[in-house]
Amino acid sequence: MEQLRNITAGDPKKMLKPILWAVLANLANIFPFGCMAAAVSMIYAYYAKEQPSLNTQGLWLAWGGMVLFLVLVFLCERMSYRATYRGAYESSAEGRTHLAEHMRKLPLGFLMKKDPGELGHMMMNDFTHLENAMTNLLPQLVSGTIIPILAFIGLLFMDWRMAVAMLAGFPISMLLLWGVSGLEHKLGKSHSKAKIVQANCLQEYLLGMKVIKAYNLRGENFKRLEQAFYRYMKESIKLEGVLGPFFLVAIALTQTGLSLMTIVGVYLILGGEITVPLFAMFLLVGTRIFDPLSVAIMRLPAFKYDAMAGERIVSLLNQPVMTGEKEPPENHNIRLENVTFSYDKNIVLHNVSVEMKEGTLTAIVGPSGSGKSTLLRLIARFYDPQEGKVLFGGRDEREMDPEKLMKKISMVFQDVYLFQDTIRNNIRYGREDATQEEIEAAAKKACCHDFIMKLPQGYDTMVGEGGSTLSGGERQRISIARAMLKNAPVILLDEATSSLDPENEVEMQKAISDLIKGRTVIMIAHRLKTVVKADNIIVLDKGKIIELGRHEELIKSGGLYVKLWNLQTKTNGWKLSV
Numbered sequence: 318m319e320q321l322r323n324i325t326a327g328d329p330k331k332m333l334k335p336i337l338w339a340v341l342a343n344l345a346n347i348f349p350f351g352c353m354a355a356a357v358s359m360i361y362a363y364y365a366k367e368q369p370s371l372n373t374q375g376l377w378l379a380w381g382g383m384v385l386f387l388v389l390v391f392l393c394e395r396m397s398y399r400a401t402y403r404g405a406y407e408s409s410a411e412g413r414t415h416l417a418e419h420m421r422k423l424p425l426g427f428l429m430k431k432d433p434g435e436l437g438h439m440m441m442n443d444f445t446h447l448e449n450a451m452t453n454l455l456p457q458l459v460s461g462t463i464i465p466i467l468a469f470i471g472l473l474f475m476d477w478r479m480a481v482a483m484l485a486g487f488p489i490s491m492l493l494l495w496g497v498s499g500l501e502h503k504l505g506k507s508h509s510k511a512k513i514v515q516a517n518c519l520q521e522y523l524l525g526m527k528v529i530k531a532y533n534l535r536g537e538n539f540k541r542l543e544q545a546f547y548r549y550m551k552e553s554i555k556l557e558g559v560l561g562p563f564f565l566v567a568i569a570l571t572q573t574g575l576s577l578m579t580i581v582g583v584y585l586i587l588g589g590e591i592t593v594p595l596f597a598m599f600l601l602v603g604t605r606i607f608d609p610l611s612v613a614i615m616r617l618p619a620f621k622y623d624a625m626a627g628e629r630i631v632s633l634l635n636q637p638v639m640t641g642e643k644e645p646p647e648n649h650n651i652r653l654e655n656v657t658f659s660y661d662k663n664i665v666l667h668n669v670s671v672e673m674k675e676g677t678l679t680a681i682v683g684p685s686g687s688g689k690s691t692l693l694r695l696i697a698r699f700y701d702p703q704e705g706k707v708l709f710g711g712r713d714e715r716e717m718d719p720e721k722l723m724k725k726i727s728m729v730f731q732d733v734y735l736f737q738d739t740i741r742n743n744i745r746y747g748r749e750d751a752t753q754e755e756i757e758a759a760a761k762k763a764c765c766h767d768f769i770m771k772l773p774q775g776y777d778t779m780v781g782e783g784g785s786t787l788s789g790g791e792r793q794r795i796s797i798a799r800a801m802l803k804n805a806p807v808i809l810l811d812e813a814t815s816s817l818d819p820e821n822e823v824e825m826q827k828a829i830s831d832l833i834k835g836r837t838v839i840m841i842a843h844r845l846k847t848v849v850k851a852d853n854i855i856v857l858d859k860g861k862i863i864e865l866g867r868h869e870e871l872i873k874s875g876g877l878y879v880k881l882w883n884l885q886t887k888t889n890g891w892k893l894s895v
């Protein structure tokens with residue numbers, strides 16, 4: 318049951334119908350066989366002179382029954398086939414969607430610890446394993462076990478000694494397989510791990526191609542990939558080489574039942590305890606059941622291996638998502654109370670307490686790695702702090718539905734991600750129901766309309782892989798247009814103006830002033846102008862707030878802020894985060 322749960326990505330009900338049809342199809346398979354047995358015994362009775370004439374009426378009936386039942390078998394198998402494929406692919410598509418949705422709700426911290434290659438592998442390859450298990454292996458296992466069980470029960474009534482002899486080797490082979498199941502699981506796990514490592518190395522190799530070429534790193538980097546390929550090869554050979562013989566022995570043990578049954582049968586015929594037709598019947602059934610049984614045993618390791626893919630999916634689905642159902646309040650004051658946060662063991666923010674009042678602009682400055690981006694991520698609830706609280710409108714963010722909270726916040730981050738979609742849709746991610754006029758208005762405010770109109774298909778130009786390539790500044794302006802469209806009361810800006818040319822800079826500053834008017838804005842500041850105008854400046858150093866106040870106040874204090882300020886004005890550079 319556990320494995321059925323795993324191969325259906327936690328939803329075994331999906332395979333109930335396919336299994337039921339498979340059982341019915343296998344049951345229906347018995348009847349033509351019964352008709353054939355009846356016909357054989359009628360013919361035998363005539364030739365053995367037990368009957369004075371051939372029972373032609375009975376033979377016609379048996380033939381008619383056989384045809385009828387064959388039609389029934391065909392119908393049941395068709396239904397079983399349809400239900401299996403439908404169930405499997407539906408379950409896989411729903412499973413993938415459910416997992417993607419679940420991943421979105423997981424704390425970012427959990428996902429960051431996972432390799433993106435591993436998650437991608439899980440989403441694509443692991444579900445392909447499940448599809449294979451459901452469409453190919455499960456039906457073979459069902460028919461491979463149902464037919465022998467039913468045949469065994471039927472034969473028990475005819476002659477229990479022959480029936481027991483026929484399946485005598487089966488329990489021993491099952492015992493053997495049970496004995497190696499621990500080893501099988503261990504080898505299967507390291508095999509799939511090697512497969513994931515191989516996929517990760519390949520992804521890293523392809524993504525890092527630019528750096529590899531620029532620094533002529535081919536040798537070292539390729540070695541890692543080559544090692545991953547060879548490790549996978551070794552694990553595959555180990556898996557097949559170690560387990561294969563056990564399964565072959567199990568099949569051989571099961572098939573010894575046929576010879577045992579023949580010996581017992583001959584012995585019983587000679588003793589006059591069974592008739593020749595009964596013996597022939599056992600031989601017929603025997604040859605029919607050992608093939609599916611052997612196939613079932615052969616498929617068992619593949620099924621268990623595929624179930625391991627399901628185990629990985631189910632364990633990710635069991636990861637607790639971010640909790641909280643409450644609506645965020647209409648008040649947009651943000652307050653951090655004694656917040657301490659670490660990604661792993663290193664504490665990144667120490668006991669931080671600060672208030673960002675509704676409608677004000679707060680600038681965060683500080684050296685690189687001081688925790689500025691982390692502070693913004695905590696406000697956006699990408700993570701929950703280990704100690705202390707982040708209050709939104711006076712309410713702990715932990716109590717709030719993360720998606721509802723996100724509706725209140727617009728973010729413009731340094732690393733702008735554009736989807737492989739049209740420019741129009743990339744802006745529309747800010748608000749799904751926005752009209753073309755609204756999209757254009759936002760684009761104009763964010764100074765992207767002109768360059769978009771110069772592109773070959775204007776707003777319908779594809780961006781991302783295979784589409785138009787945009788400069789860093791253009792990407793950033795699109796993300797600002799997105800934020801404009803979202804029209805959220807809280808704006809989080811991280812280096813939002815870092816890659817714009819001086820010409821656009823002026824217009825962008827104007828647009829940003831429009832964007833932030835009357836809203837609660839928290840920005841990682843790099844530009845003097847922004848910092849000077851800010852209502853409050855947080856100076857972070859090694860995860861602690863060391864200074865707090867307006868520009869004029871901080872200038873007078875003679876602390877780190879002044880040092881950063883002097884450094885920037887002296888070098889005529891742009892960045893306050895050094």
Ligand SMILES: Nc1ncnc2c1ncn2[C@@H]1O[C@H](COP(=O)(O)OP(=O)(O)OP(=O)(O)O)[C@@H](O)[C@H]1O
Pocket residue numbers: 429660661665683684685686687688689690691692894
């Ligand atoms: N996802 C993560 N996992 C582990 N450590 C992280 C993660 N993100 C950031 N850190 C670490 O946390 C510390 C603070 O990083 P953060 O990005 O908040 O600093 P920052 O002040 O924004 O830096 P910068 O100005 O260079 O962007 C750094 O030491 C960084 O290495």
